[in-house]
Amino acid sequence: MFRDxxxxxxxxxxxxxxxxxxxxxxxxxxxxxxxxxxxAYRLSVNSVESNSKGYIKEVINQVNTNIQSYxxxxxxxxxxxxxxxxxxxxISSNSFIGDxxxxxxxxxxxxxxxxxxxxxxxxxxxMVFGYNGRFVSDRRITTLNPNAKVExxxxxxxxxxEGGKSVISxxxxxxxxxxxxxxxxxxxxxxKNSDGLTADGIFLVDLNMSVINDLLSQINLGKKGYVFIVxxxxxxxxxxxxxxxxxxxxxxxxxxxxxxxxGTTFKVEDDEGKRFYTVQDTSFGWKIVGVAYAGDLIGYKSxxxxxxxxxxxxxxxxxxxxxxxxxRLSRPIRNLQRNxxxxxxxxxxxxxxxxxxxxxxxxxxxxxxxxxxxxxxxQEIVDTHENKRxxxxxxxxxxxxxxxxxxxxxxxxxxxxxxxHEEVVLMTSALAKLFRASITKDQxxxxxxxEAEHITNYLLIQKMRYSSKLDYRLEIPDSIxxxxxxxxxxxxxxxxxxxxxxxxxxxxxxxxxRGMDTEDGIVFEVEDDGLGMTEEQLEKIWQAPDNGEWRGxxxxxxxxxxxxxxxxGQAYGISIRSELAEGxxxxxxxxxxxxxxxxx
Amino acid sequence: xxxxxxxxxxxxVLLAAAxxxxxxxxxxxxxxxxxRTIAVMLKSSNVRSDFWQTxxxxxxxxxxxxxxxxxxxxxxxxxxxxxxxxLLEDVLLRKPEALVVAPIxxxxxxxxLDRIREAGIKLVAMDxxxxxxxxxxxxxxxxxxxxxxxxEVAVRxxxxxxxxxxxxxxxxxxxxxxxxxxxREATDPYVNSFxxxxxxxxxxxxxxxxxxxxxxxxxxxxxxxxxxxxxxxGAAKALEDRGKRGEVKLIAFDSSLYEIKLLEEGSLSAxxxxxxxxxxxxxxxxxxxxxxxxxxxxxxxxxxxVVTRDNMYSPENQKLLFPFR
Numbered sequence: 003m004f005r006d007x008x009x010x011x012x013x014x015x016x017x018x019x020x021x022x023x024x025x026x027x028x029x030x031x032x033x034x035x036x037x038x039x040x041x042a043y044r045l046s047v048n049s050v051e052s053n054s055k056g057y058i059k060e061v062i063n064q065v066n067t068n069i070q071s072y073x074x075x076x077x078x079x080x081x082x083x084x085x086x087x088x089x090x091x092x093i094s095s096n097s098f099i100g101d102x103x104x105x106x107x108x109x110x111x112x113x114x115x116x117x118x119x120x121x122x123x124x125x126x127x128x129m130v131f132g133y134n135g136r137f138v139s140d141r142r143i144t145t146l147n148p149n150a151k152v153e154x155x156x157x158x159x160x161x162x163x164e165g166g167k168s169v170i171s172x173x174x175x176x177x178x179x180x181x182x183x184x185x186x187x188x189x190x191x192x193x194k195n196s197d198g199l200t201a202d203g204i205f206l207v208d209l210n211m212s213v214i215n216d217l218l219s220q221i222n223l224g225k226k227g228y229v230f231i232v233x234x235x236x237x238x239x240x241x242x243x244x245x246x247x248x249x250x251x252x253x254x255x256x257x258x259x260x261x262x263x264x265g266t267t268f269k270v271e272d273d274e275g276k277r278f279y280t281v282q283d284t285s286f287g288w289k290i291v292g293v294a295y296a297g298d299l300i301g302y303k304s305x306x307x308x309x310x311x312x313x314x315x316x317x318x319x320x321x322x323x324x325x326x327x328x329x330r331l332s333r334p335i336r337n338l339q340r341n342x343x344x345x346x347x348x349x350x351x352x353x354x355x356x357x358x359x360x361x362x363x364x365x366x367x368x369x370x371x372x373x374x375x376x377x378x379x380x381q382e383i384v385d386t387h388e389n390k391r392x393x394x395x396x397x398x399x400x401x402x403x404x405x406x407x408x409x410x411x412x413x414x415x416x417x418x419x420x421x422x423h424e425e426v427v428l429m430t431s432a433l434a435k436l437f438r439a440s441i442t443k444d445q446x447x448x449x450x451x452x453e454a455e456h457i458t459n460y461l462l463i464q465k466m467r468y469s470s471k472l473d474y475r476l477e478i479p480d481s482i483x484x485x486x487x488x489x490x491x492x493x494x495x496x497x498x499x500x501x502x503x504x505x506x507x508x509x510x511x512x513x514x515x516r517g518m519d520t521e522d523g524i525v526f527e528v529e530d531d532g533l534g535m536t537e538e539q540l541e542k543i544w545q546a547p548d549n550g551e552w553r554g555x556x557x558x559x560x561x562x563x564x565x566x567x568x569x570x571g572q573a574y575g576i577s578i579r580s581e582l583a584e585g586x587x588x589x590x591x592x593x594x595x596x597x598x599x600x601x602x
Numbered sequence: 603x604x605x606x607x608x609x610x611x612x613x614x615v616l617l618a619a620a621x622x623x624x625x626x627x628x629x630x631x632x633x634x635x636x637x638r639t640i641a642v643m644l645k646s647s648n649v650r651s652d653f654w655q656t657x658x659x660x661x662x663x664x665x666x667x668x669x670x671x672x673x674x675x676x677x678x679x680x681x682x683x684x685x686x687x688x689l690l691e692d693v694l695l696r697k698p699e700a701l702v703v704a705p706i707x708x709x710x711x712x713x714x715l716d717r718i719r720e721a722g723i724k725l726v727a728m729d730x731x732x733x734x735x736x737x738x739x740x741x742x743x744x745x746x747x748x749x750x751x752x753x754e755v756a757v758r759x760x761x762x763x764x765x766x767x768x769x770x771x772x773x774x775x776x777x778x779x780x781x782x783x784x785x786r787e788a789t790d791p792y793v794n795s796f797x798x799x800x801x802x803x804x805x806x807x808x809x810x811x812x813x814x815x816x817x818x819x820x821x822x823x824x825x826x827x828x829x830x831x832x833x834x835x836g837a838a839k840a841l842e843d844r845g846k847r848g849e850v851k852l853i854a855f856d857s858s859l860y861e862i863k864l865l866e867e868g869s870l871s872a873x874x875x876x877x878x879x880x881x882x883x884x885x886x887x888x889x890x891x892x893x894x895x896x897x898x899x900x901x902x903x904x905x906x907x908v909v910t911r912d913n914m915y916s917p918e919n920q921k922l923l924f925p926f927r
Contacts, residue, residue: 149866175915175924177866183859183924225669237917243663245879248918249905319618326614 020332027324032317039313046309051278054294055267058280061221062292065229066282068217072124073286076189076207077168079118083130083205084193086114093132093193093203108138115140124213126176126186130193131158132203145180152178161190161204170286172239173211185211214240227277227294234287236260255279259291334362338369350377386568393565406497413467429466432459439490446569449597450517450524451483457492457515464500472500473510478517485524486597488569494562495528495588503532503586523574523593531585540580559588566592639698640665640889642882643689644676645706645729651680653856653878654704656925657728660882661702668890673698683708690714693723700724700889702741702882705734707776724892728885730776737900739892741885743876744903745777749784751908752853755872756825757788759851764789766825767797767816769809769833778829781855785827797823802833809836817844825851831858838869857909857923865911872910875922880904 083089092107115128119140129139131152137144152158155178160169171188186208192201218229218240231239236256238244246252255270262268264283269276276296283289334357341352350373354366410433417425439456454476461474496513504511516527535543543559563576570593580586642661644654658674665672673696677685687710693701694717701723705711712734719725719736727738756764768785770778782799789795797820802809809832816823817840826841828834834854841847851871854861864870881904891898909919 147866149863149868172917174917175920177915181863183862185924226667228666243667243883245660245877245921246663246883248921249877249880251880251883315618318621319615322614322618 019335020328023328023331024325027328028321031320031324035313035316039309043309055278058223058278058292058294061223062280062282062290065217065221065290066284069214070284072209072213073170076209079128079207080168080189080191080205089130090196093130093134093136094195111138112140112142124210126184126208126210129206130203133201147178147180150177157188157190157206158204161192166192166194172233176208187211187214223292223294229290229292232256232259232289239288259289334366338366345373350380389564390568393561409467410463425466429463432462435459446489447486448489449483450485450487453487453491454478456490457496460493460496471510472504474513476515482517482519482524484597486595487592491590492526492528499528499530499532503530507532523591526590528588529585534582534584534586535580536582540578638893639671639673640886641673641693641698641701643701643703644674645704646678646680647676648678652925656878657882660879661886664883664886681706683711686711687714690718694718694721698723699893702726702728702885702889704728705730724889726885726889728881739888739898739900741881741888741902743906745780746784748874748906749781750788751906752827752874753785753788755853755908756827756851759871760824764792764795764825765797765822766795766827767823768799769812769826769828769837770799770801771804771830773801781829804830804832806832806836809833810840813837813840817846823850828852828854831856831861835860838864842869862923865914868911872908875907875909877904
């Protein structure tokens with residue numbers, strides 16, 4: 003049972019099948035999960051990346067559209083001013099407006115600008131500077147900053163250089179109005195005379211930078227993402243960390259941005275992290291760039307965590323399942339093993355439970371059969387030993403049959419009294435030999451010669467006792483004298499022949515003991531011409547005295563038969579032929595066993 | 603027997619599924635990283651104070667970049683030490699990972715800062731060289747270098763024969779002391795160049811009077827360096843009134859709208875401008891490094907910029923002079 007509590011993650015060497023199966027399963031499952039999740043992760047990261055690229059592009063597009071609309075708006079305002087007759091006349095170089103007529107013109111233009119300004123919160127100021135030195139703004143009274151020369155302003159010079167086309171400036175501080183320092187983006191344009199060739203002045207619209215700033219700062223590109231703008235020449239127009247860039251605390255990928263096509267996205271990966279730059283060109287020359295950090299994008303993180311969790315969960319569950327499966331698969335084996343261990347300890351009553359008819363079930367069944375066989379064999383051995391012991395005991399009892407002894411001694415006494423000295427000597431010596439032969443217990447098998455001597459002695463004694471009734475012959479050829487036979491094999495049959503066949507027969511009876519050498523072995527025959535037996539009697543004598551009790555005259559035939567078969571096998575044994583009033587022939591078959599001869 | 607086993611297996615699977623779900627949501631919640639907080643204590647949280655607002659912006663830029671949470675605070679007046687002490691006590695209670703502080707020079711502030719440091723809050727000092735019981739990691743403009751830059755401008759503007767006076771704020775100010783030290787470094791090589799340092803106590807009138815006095819007592823004076831805005835304005839007015847504009851070069855520190863106008867009209871030859879955005883940015887960056895136990899240099903100097911009338915509208919300097927909000 004202790005194997006059940008092995009750690010979940012078996013280490014080499016794997017001692018049990020369960021751990022091997024669990025390990026194999028786990029490796030298989032882990033590999034599969036790792037492969038699938040890797041692929042799926044790659045796929046979803048790609049999709050998240052492309053999604054977020056799309057998202058950034060859309061956001062940047064939106065920014066572009068918004069800024070474009072502001073610029074378009076300024077453009078429209080400039081067109082309005084350009085086509086306005088009052089403005090034209092007012093700044094016209096061939097001045098047919100006298101100084102006295104200036105005021106109403108100024109007022110009308112100013113009112114127009116004001117009206118525009120009211121509707122547009124994003125416009126900071128609208129101004130016109132004539133080359134004739136006149137200027138009008140959206141304010142009634144405009145005081146120019148005496149320290150700032152209009153002609154030196156970048157937007158003024160750029161507009162002059164472009165000659166009629168509108169120019170968008172970078173965000174700057176507009177300082178031409180006294181006491182006003184506002185961050186603006188300027189659109190300026192040279193106003194042409196009605197002939198379209200000579201220029202009369204510069205028109206200026208200032209867009210509040212805060213509008214663009216608000217727009218850009220509201221854009222959500224993740225926690226760290228941001229938007230910046232560069233102009234055609236790669237100067238930063240707007241950057242949330244412009245100051246850091248100016249002081250070289252931070253750098254921006256200007257070169258890459260300049261090379262990038264409009265609407266494309268490129269990836270930058272350095273110590274600041276992986277991020278995507280999306281570039282969008284505007285019609286007025288700025289490039290709007292959105293920067294989003296990969297780790298920042300919502301899908302990114304959740305994808306990562308999702309995959310980690312799904313993989314972990316899958317691995318955990320599959321590990322548990324693999325351990326359980328392996329436990330389940332190896333359980334019958336372990337049961338079998340347990341049973342085998344019991345058998346090892348000598349318990350043969352074990353029966354393995356056969357639950358399934360698979361290989362292990364068959365194994366269990368075979369095991370059960372084997373254990374059954376072993377058990378039977380063991381029982382047989384035990385029984386055999388028991389029987390042997392019993393038959394030996396009976397044999398011993400047969401040899402020292404007290405009645406026989408008394409009777410023989412009585413005969414001796416009687417012979418001694420009648421002074422038949424020779425007979426006494428003969429009988430006593432035969433009795434002594436008889437007993438010596440039976441007392442030698444050390445060998446169960448003896449040469450036939452010894453057995454012949456034994457039976458001769460026995461018959462001699464019996465002959466002396468029943469001289470008037472008994473005659474006998476011994477027909478054992480010398481050729482078989484060397485083979486071995488069971489000790490005191492013939493005596494019980496001779497005894498039976500005398501007591502049951504001849505004793506009660508009127509007249510003399512003859513007993514013939516034969517030994518024959520046949521192909522199959524040695525055959526002994528004990529033949530008498532006594533009373534014989536009926537079929538019933540014949541059957542009866544086969545029934546062994548099962549309690550081993552001594553019944554009168556001799557050893558049970560069946561006991562002897564059993565003894566022979568115990569020693570020599572089922573092929574050998576006893577058969578009896580009997581005919582009432584004719585006699586009985588007992589045939590005993592034993593194998594030929596070459597003896598060394600001359601034992602005892 | 604078989605059914606029982608199946609039940610156990612099913613129970614295990616369900617348990618695993620339940621655990622998985624719990625983990626899933628917990629990790630999800632914990633998944634949003636960085637609840638690190640850095641407190642930033644400004645000298646003044648007044649929205650009209652361009653300088654400190656820009657510092658705050660720099661700090662926010664750094665915080666956004668690294669994903670930390672930022673708590674910006676400060677007293678309304680940059681001399682209100684009592685409020686700063688109170689706010690610092692609050693910080694001590696909230697226990698952020700780090701505090702970036704521009705301390706007002708005050709014994710109470712020093713004492714609280716000491717306790718904050720002992721509480722294990724990483725401390726980064728900004729702006730002011732201040733006498734504390736310990737040496738904090740400092741991110742500051744190099745005031746003596748700025749003084750040297752001012753001195754060099756004076757030398758250049760006066761054709762290398764400067765005779766200059768310094769209009770200071772208070773005699774005790776650490777910043778002013780550093781600046782004067784720098785000025786003298788630049789001018790001392792020239793003979794008879796330094797007239798003296800005159801405290802004007804943040805009073806424009808006092809500066810005006812002092813300048814008039816100096817003009818009469820030191821007719822050879824050809825440069826004035828004003829360490830504070832009020833000194834610069836007073837001096838400019840006095841020079842204007844005496845018709846000495848342009849003749850006596852006036853150099854000032856830090857920018858304000860008035861100073862910018864003076865620069866535009868030529869009353870001021872140059873102003874030495876700090877980079878407050880960088881200060882806030884580097885302050886928070888340094889605090890982050892401290893939190894991560896990385897090595898930081900004890901002193902981080904931020905350079906100052908000399909802005910003259912010619913370069914005041916360059917893209918870089920515009921950003922410095924006109925903080926955009």
